[in-house]
Amino acid sequence: MSKRAYNFNAGPAALPLEVLERAQAEFVNYGDTGMSIMEMSHRGAVYEAVHNEAQERLLSLLGNPSGYKVLFIQGGASTQFAMIPMNFLGQGQVANYVMTGSWAEKAIKEARLIGETHVAASSEASKYMALPELQDIKLSDHAAYLHLTSNETIEGTQFKEFPDTGSVPLICDMSSDILSRPFDLSQFAMVYAGAQKNLGPSGVAVVIVREDMITDSPKHLPSMLRYDTYLKNNSLYNTPPSFGIYMINEVLKWIQEKGGLEGVQELNRKKAALIYDAIDSSGGFYRGCVNAEVRSDMNITFRLGTEELEKEFVKASEQEGFVGLKGHRSVGGLRASVYNALPYESAQALVQFMQQFQNSRS
Known part of the structure; x- marks a missing residue:
């Protein structure tokens, strides 16, 4: 396929x-x-x-x-x-x-x-x-x-x-x-x-x-x-x-x-940690929205320095085959929803794209 x-x-x-x-x-x-x-x-x-x-x-x-x-x-x-x-x-x-x-x-x-x-x-x-x-x-x-x-x-x-x-x-x-x-x-x-x-x-x-x-x-x-x-x-x-x-x-x-709820939790935590680590290690280029202790493992919200840069991020991501990274219209920003069915490989691909996008703007 x-x-x-x-x-x-x-x-x-x-x-x-x-x-x-x-x-x-x-x-x-x-x-x-x-x-x-x-x-x-x-x-x-x-x-x-x-x-x-x-x-x-x-x-x-x-x-x-x-x-x-x-x-x-x-x-x-x-x-x-x-x-x-x-x-x-x-x-x-x-x-x-x-x-x-x-x-x-x-x-x-x-x-x-x-x-x-x-x-x-x-x-x-x-x-x-x-x-x-x-x-x-x-x-x-x-x-x-x-x-x-x-x-x-x-x-x-x-x-x-x-x-x-x-x-x-x-x-x-x-x-x-x-x-x-x-x-x-x-x-x-x-x-x-x-x-x-x-x-x-x-x-x-x-x-x-x-x-x-x-x-x-x-x-x-x-x-x-x-x-x-x-x-x-x-x-x-x-x-x-x-x-x-x-x-x-x-x-x-x-x-x-997948091993029941324990199995999917383990995978979900790995996916979320991968993306949050990319945000936190970006030197401020990406900024997580919510307090770290209550960050969702399902919906990862983050911002860039300007709304214009966020629009560029969404446009560039769509060209690379990513879907759904624009934040909700009521709050703006960016959001990656990493529910059970999202493959770990998709989280890896997003982190790679985020690093490439940051490097292209540095």
């Missing part, structure tokens, strides 16, 4: 080549059915087996914790921003949020439309280039839950540990770092993620939730906005994004083949 791009897109993002090739081989005729997985009934045994296998494989990668269910919901993480307060913010309760950047801000904006909210901690004073200390998170009275964003895709920060919230449910948006490292699911009442960064293609949100949280959703909500609808119908109440779920299952297989 022709040379593949060095894909540093923030999402939709790179998928493992092995997964794409498997999907290609099965695309027209899945399991000798004479049909693509996209053409068959979601009520049929063949698709349901894939659907159930994806749920089971995901929980297996997390150690098969008891009492948790996997839901597949359309609308991405953005729909979850509204569904969470709709389902969990009761009368007389307060939704608590940790404000750490662009995606945390979007989540709390939706919650404010539903009911009373409280910012339990914020890193706004640092322009979101740091994260609050866990001990500085102060829950309100009558807290319904605490919501935080594990990894801010745009700013490039990542929580390395999570708070102990006691009896208050902890809910986490893990869209940009889910399954990039081991974590203790039992700390959380719910974690969720849009699939298009580390899990598969866009179109699916994966929700992993304690079953006791969702057995009886508020009766006034429409069916498609109630978590118990998905629980009672195994996420098959309506036609699911079947191809996306099939791809998630294939990505989960790939993660298992």
Whole structure:
């Protein structure tokens, strides 16, 4: 095949080549059915087996914790921003949020439309280039839950540990770092993620939730906005994004083949360290954006001396086959997203390009 791009897109993002090739081989005729997985009934045994296998494989990668269910919901993480307060913010309760950047801000904006909210901690004073200390998170009275964003895709920060919230449910948006490292699911009442960064293609949100949280959703909500609808119908109440779920299952297989979460974490740390070292050893030509202790292993943000030089960097990188290195429009700068599927060789190629670009401007 022709040379593949060095894909540093923030999402939709790179998928493992092995997964794409498997999907290609099965695309027209899945399991000798004479049909693509996209053409068959979601009520049929063949698709349901894939659907159930994806749920089971995901929980297996997390150690098969008891009492948790996997839901597949359309609308991405953005729909979850509204569904969470709709389902969990009761009368007389307060939704608590940790404000750490662009995606945390979007989540709390939706919650404010539903009911009373409280910012339990914020890193706004640092322009979101740091994260609050866990001990500085102060829950309100009558807290319904605490919501935080594990990894801010745009700013490039990542929580390395999570708070102990006691009896208050902890809910986490893990869209940009889910399954990039081991974590203790039992700390959380719910974690969720849009699939298009580390899990598969866009179109699916994966929700992993304690079953006791969702057995009886508020009766006034429409069916498609109630978590118990998905629980009672195994996420098959309506036609699911079947191809996306099939791809998630294939990505989960790939993660298992890489040694599970420990295996992908080791590779992710090597990729991130390689690029951060190139930034830090550049003598100030490249400058990391966020505080070093909370740097993300998934989204590496950095700047050059001027915006004009950054534009030259992006243009030159695109000519060399790099994709997605321009920073988010809301913050500017540069960003390399190095999710699970990004090959180590792509990180090496980026570091080589960065050194060549610096030498050409010195």
